[in-house]
Amino acid sequence: MxxxxxxxxxxxxxxxxxxxxxxxxxxxxxxxxxxxxxxxxxxxxxxxxxxxxxxxxxxxxxxxxxxxxxxxxxxxxxxxxxxxxxxxxxxMNILCIYPLVNAMTKRAMECFRKEGPDGYGFEDMPTEMVDAQDGRLGEVNGLVNAILEPVLAMRESSVLNILDIGSGAGVFTRVLGKRFPGAAVFGVDVNELAIKKAITKPGSPSNVTYLQASVSCLPSNWTNKFDLVLIYGVLHDLSCPSECMCEVSRVLKYDGVVSIADPHVHSNHKDNSGDFSHAGMAYAISSVICLPSSMSTEGAAGNGIGWGIENREAFLSEAGCGRIVSSPGIHKIPADRSQRVCPGANRDPVDRSHRVCPGTDWDPVDRHIKSVQELTGTQWTDHIESVQELTGTQWTDHIESVEAHTGGGIIRSIPSLFRNLQPPSGQITSSVSKNIELEVP
The missing domain is CATH 1.10.10.10 (Winged helix-like DNA-binding domain superfamily/Winged helix DNA-binding domain)
Known part of the structure; x- marks a missing residue:
């Protein structure tokens, strides 16, 4: 130039x-x-x-x-x-966010600094952000119709349960409730204020329920429950997208559909060159809202809008998804879910069905670790170190050697650890093979 x-x-x-x-x-x-x-x-x-x-x-x-x-x-x-x-x-509905971007710029600058915080969640942003996030969408009926059109190949009458992940104050959830009056519609968000606003907003249909919960730990009785899961403009904000997709896989019915919409920005900066009005603005917003949110917890993904469509599709395909060339792109998770692990995570959602969420009173992984410690008189970390000392390899090398000898992933051998463990009744859910379609605009 x-x-x-x-x-x-x-x-x-x-x-x-x-x-x-x-x-x-x-x-x-x-x-x-x-x-x-x-x-x-x-x-x-x-x-x-x-x-x-x-x-x-x-x-x-x-x-x-x-x-x-x-x-x-x-x-x-x-x-x-x-x-x-x-x-x-x-x-011009995006103008709802503009004053908040200015207000949060100083805080975002602290995250830029090496000694500064890694990020902050939506619950730490100005309270006006909840309404601004909904206001930026404007009239949502047409938007919801456009999102649903390519994913509802099934008869609408067969849609009995719908989940809106990252529902905020419920702008999409309410429309879904009206669009599917015979279905039970659930809106889930980790932000307490957003859920409170959703519950108190007028015009919410009687078939809509809101729940404050983390997308990485949805209710245990939701396994194989939902016909349709909507994730609109949320995936790039999450600090735990892998865990989210594991949970989506668990709660989705075998013939269920997941609709994912995220900002259309390329992963390679060169491909966005000159796109000031869309990519330039999106990166600016992400720097103070989306990226801090996706870096707000320890071990966070740190995606933000800069994650981009190419990296996002690779992330979805990493779960063993076969790419079907179409517009928009479709990803299918194989029916044999035992052959894959969740994207970016060292666990398989089939194995996850054997355990309940962290913080509850039964977790076979924790119990197995404790039994090893009791038998050996050492800490689990000490046990790992002794394995490394005996084999002369790192723990990761040892895992790889196990996989090489067994012909399978170490994750898939985990169920053998649980055979003799009897959990409290009702806390083990069955493994169900599913075909999951992910619609990515």
């Missing part, structure tokens, strides 16, 4: 940031709504009166809008928005 073009590009971007603040004002104070409804040009005083605002401030705002070619002037210097341009103003 030539010097002058480079300079002009930066100037335009900086100016756009300041103009965005004026766009936010116009949206929040109803100036755009009023201008959109008007059929004839108006004076600044008339517009101010209609919006119950001070004329002097409205006139200053109009000056910015005219200079930015967003509002036009007629020959009498009255203000209007051309009819054919008005629909564009309905696409």
């Amino acid at each position: 030539e010097f002058e073009s480079y300079k002009s590009n930066i100037s335009t971007i900086i100016a756009g940031g300041f103009v965005t603040s004026a766009l936010t004002i116009g949206r929040k104070l109803g100036l755009f709504d009023t201008l959109t409804k008007l059929t004839t040009p108006v004076t600044s005083q008339h517009l101010a009166d209609l919006c119950y605002l001070k004329e002097r401030y409205v006139r200053e705002w109009l000056g910015c809008m005219v200079a930015s070619n967003i509002v036009s002037l007629d020959d009498d210097d009255n203000y209007f928005i051309p009819e054919h341009c008005k629909p564009v103003l309905g696409d």
Whole structure:
């Protein structure tokens, strides 16, 4: 890029940031709504009166809008928005997030620093974020229809249970409840405030239930329960996407469908070059919202929007998914789930059915470790070290040698550890082979 073009590009971007603040004002104070409804040009005083605002401030705002070619002037210097341009103003819902991005920039900068925190979760963000996340979607009925169209090859009457993961304040969950009145619809979110807002918002159908829970530890009695699981704009935010997909695999019916929608940004920066209005904005938002969330726990994935569509599809395929070429892309998890481990995780969801969530009163893995410690009089870590000393190899090498001799993954041999253990009744769920389709826009 030539010097002058480079300079002009930066100037335009900086100016756009300041103009965005004026766009936010116009949206929040109803100036755009009023201008959109008007059929004839108006004076600044008339517009101010209609919006119950001070004329002097409205006139200053109009000056910015005219200079930015967003509002036009007629020959009498009255203000209007051309009819054919008005629909564009309905696409400005992302402005809901703009003030919060500014408010969180200082905190995000601390995460950039080597000595700073790794990240922060949505529960640590301004409380307005819950409503902003829903508000950015605008009118969601059409969006939900577009999401469902490619995944509902099954008869709609056969959809009995639906799960909305990362449901927030329930904007999608409510629409799903109305769209499928005969189904039980569940909205799950880890954010307590979001769930409280979802429960108290008016207009929620009677077939909708909200639950505060981690996506990595859904209720144990949900195994093989859901016909449809929706994960909209959530997967890249998660600090534990592998655990999430393991749980999705567990709770989905054998013929169930998972619909996943995430930002359409390429994983390779070069492929996003010049895409300022979409990829550039997405990365900026991610730096203060999505990435900190995906790095908010120890051992977090750290994906954010920069994860990108190529890395996301590779992540989904890592579970043994066979890629079917179509648009949008479809991933299928093989029916023989014993032949795969969850993406990026050292466990198989079939084996996961033998245990309950951490923190409960029975976990065969923990009991097995404890029995080894009791028999040997050593800690589990000491036992691993003794194996390494005896074999002259690292523990990972030892695992690989076991796999080489057995012809199978070490994870698949884990069930043998549990044969003689009898858990409390009702805490073992059966393994069910499933065909899972993941629709990725």
